[in-house]
Amino acid sequence: MRVLDVVRGGVLCGVAATVLWLERRRQARSYVESPAVHISRNLAFAGIAAATVHALEAPVVMPVARLVERRRWGLVQAVPAPAWLRGLAAMLLLDYTLYLWHRLAHRAPWLWRFHLVHHVDLDLDATTGLRFHAGELAASVPWRAAQVIVIGVTPATLALWQSLTLACVLFHHSNTRLSGRTERWLSRVLATPGMHAVHHSIDPAQLHSNFSSGLAIWDWLHGTARLDADPRAVTVGVVGHLDEPTRLPAALRLPFETGSNRPPLPPVEPLHA
Numbered sequence: 001m002r003v004l005d006v007v008r009g010g011v012l013c014g015v016a017a018t019v020l021w022l023e024r025r026r027q028a029r030s031y032v033e034s035p036a037v038h039i040s041r042n043l044a045f046a047g048i049a050a051a052t053v054h055a056l057e058a059p060v061v062m063p064v065a066r067l068v069e070r071r072r073w074g075l076v077q078a079v080p081a082p083a084w085l086r087g088l089a090a091m092l093l094l095d096y097t098l099y100l101w102h103r104l105a106h107r108a109p110w111l112w113r114f115h116l117v118h119h120v121d122l123d124l125d126a127t128t129g130l131r132f133h134a135g136e137l138a139a140s141v142p143w144r145a146a147q148v149i150v151i152g153v154t155p156a157t158l159a160l161w162q163s164l165t166l167a168c169v170l171f172h173h174s175n176t177r178l179s180g181r182t183e184r185w186l187s188r189v190l191a192t193p194g195m196h197a198v199h200h201s202i203d204p205a206q207l208h209s210n211f212s213s214g215l216a217i218w219d220w221l222h223g224t225a226r227l228d229a230d231p232r233a234v235t236v237g238v239v240g241h242l243d244e245p246t247r248l249p250a251a252l253r254l255p256f257e258t259g260s261n262r263p264p265l266p267p268v269e270p271l272h273a
């Protein structure tokens with residue numbers, strides 16, 4: 001476990017440093033807000049999110065994963081294969097079910113109210129990937145526990161997947177312009193900054209596309225992948241929340257607003273082929 005912790009930390013630091021370097025060298029969009037204000041607010045969100053995960057998710061999901069390992073519960077534990085192959089299959093299924101959770105967050109009105117807080121950011125960069133409302137993270141705890149039990153995820157696999165997913169989230173939220181060729185090839189396999197910029201567009205048809213967090217293959221399989229918009233020209237945000245940046249206290253209150261301030265339902269999702 002100790003070697004794994006070092007690998008996880010090393011991968012995360014390496015990806016974070018690369019993403020910061022890419023954002024400086026190959027910025028895709030100019031900032032609407034002051035970058036310092038935008039980044040400070042999102043880092044405050046990250047602090048609240050980390051505390052929520054520490055207080056609510058870790059005490060539930062890790063013990064569940066230990067139980068799964070002891071009792072050999074779940075789909076992949078039933079497969080007679082080497083442990084590394086079962087771990088790989090578990091990570092693939094975790095990534096796929098995270099894609100399904102993201103689709104649900106855009107469909108279920110009560111969940112969209114929380115996920116909206118992530119989308120109302122007027123600028124999109126790596127720090128947006130850390131900007132999630134505590135309510136959305138709390139709501140995902142039963143889903144995560146179900147993922148672990150049904151798939152059969154061990155603690156080591158869960159920890160590795162969480163680190164890899166965080167690295168992918170920092171990368172695909174980054175304000176980075178890859179070359180057209182790199183974007184085209186990489187987006188066949190991995191969620192790229194270009195793909196995810198389209199997901200943060202104010203256009204409802206684009207908002208309901210490119211849901212993948214790690215591998216992009218889930219979008220390709222479900223017909224929700226879109227590469228037909230220029231990520232540099234995308235207007236980031238959600239209609240109704242574009243006039244001024246949603247500041248931290250207002251963003252924290254947003255899911256609970258009532259009356260005329262109540263957030264609207266998610267924009268209608270167009271039918272995908």
Ligand SMILES: [Zn+2]
Nearest residue numbers: 102106115199
């Ligand atoms: Zn989304």
